[in-house]
Amino acid sequence: MLSVVCPIYNEEKYIRGCIESIVAQDYPKDCLEVLFVDGMSVDATRGIVVEYSKRFSFIRLLDNPKKIVPSAMNIGIQAAKGEIIIRLDAHAYYCDNYFSVLVKRLEELNADNVGCVCKTDVLFKTPKTLAICEVLGNRFGVGNSTFRTGVDNIMEVDTVPFGCWRSDVFKKYGLYDERLVRNQDIELNKRIIRDGGRICIVPDTYCIYYARERFRTFTKNNYENGKWNVLTVFYTKKLDSLSIRHFIPLLFVLSLVLPVLASVLWGPLLLLGLISLSIYGVALGSISLFLAYKKKLNFFYLLVSFIILHLSYGWGALVGICRLPFIK
Incomplete structure (x- = not known):
């Protein structure tokens, strides 16, 4: 028996595509349940799920009054009947062998969590x-x-998107940390590794995640990701709850901000910020130019997208640090 848990909230734009890719899976439907755990959506999401649940008996809708992903996952895990649990995201499409490959590999590799690209x-x-x-x-x-x-x-890795676990993994390593609005998957995977577990990524299948399409939402998403990197470490009291790569944008932003502040005391320190910005500008321009030529993409939009990703992520982390003294 396989239980699939999918946290949702106001996903009317993506939910049909997600469900259609679930229905198209080659996994036997009589050994499958799909639990959509809804944070009390105010758009058409709930109605769409109910519509599909009337057509497919393996689809169920559960309520998530707390409206955040970790609580949705815990509600789904505790309601799940399956020996194996897979987490999905509604913002995504899943290859038709997604369930069968992950379940097979979980058994073959004797891993605690298996995911894919x-x-x-x-x-x-x-x-x-x-x-x-x-x-x-x-x-x-x-x-x-x-x-x-x-x-x-x-490969053995430190984290995978979403996840596929035996249900007893959550008895061994614990449920999702409901203090973490973001990074809850990464933190759980770090907890598994810290306690001697194994996480593997496999090349046999894939999923497609649909990114934000406006610069405004793209900026907000990465700002929140950066902020919650810091808050994740604060709440868990574990620096290894995340990886080094999660803090590179913060270091970049600090390399710009600190020299500017320090130059008030000694002007030449401003040069350090200019050097950091120059190195970044050269690297950014070169990579964007290469990608624009090789993949026939817009050079200007590539530049802006890289800058937004790095600066909003790093600035969010800096804001997170500034908030720490005020968190009870």
């Missing part, structure tokens, strides 16, 4: 959205995040 795409393809999509799959944008940049072989 998460490709980035956009629903509406324009020069701007294609640039955002490229940046979120590029090493200069996301660092050494293996599940975004791709793999050719089975």
Whole structure:
């Protein structure tokens, strides 16, 4: 028996595509339940799920009054009947062998969690959205995040998108930390590794995550990600709850901000900030020019997308640090 848990909230734009990819799975439907845990959506999301639940008996709708992902996952895990649990995201599409491959590999590898590559795409393809999509799959944008940049072989990693676990994993390592509005998957995976567990990524299947398509929402999302990196470490009291790559944008922003502040005391220190900005500008321009030429993308939108990703992420982390003294 496989239980699939999918937290949702106001997903009317994406939920049909997500459900259709679930229905198309080659996994036997008589051994499947799909739990959509809704944070009390105010758009058409709930109605769409109910519509599908009337057609497919394995689909159920659960309520999540707390409205955050970790509580949705815990509600789903505790309601699940399956020996194996998979987490999904409504902002995504899943290859038709997604369930069967992850379940098979979980057994073969005797791992505690198994995932696959998460490709980035956009629903509406324009020069701007294609640039955002490229940046979120590029090493200069996301660092050494293996599940975004791709793999050719089975690898042990520090985290995977979403996840596939035996249900007893949550008895051994604990449920999702409901203090964490974001980073709850990463923190859980770090907890598993810290206690001797294994997490593997496999190349046999994939999912497609649909990115934000406007610079405003793209900025807000990455700002919140950066802020919650700091808050995750604060709440868990574990520096290794995240990876080094999560703090690179913060270091970049600090390399710009600190010299400016310090130059008030000694003017020449401003030069350090200019050097950091110059190195970044050269690297950014070169990579954007290469991608624009090789992949026929818009150079300007690539530049802007990289800058937004790095600065909003780093600034969010800096704001998170500034908030720490005021958190009870």
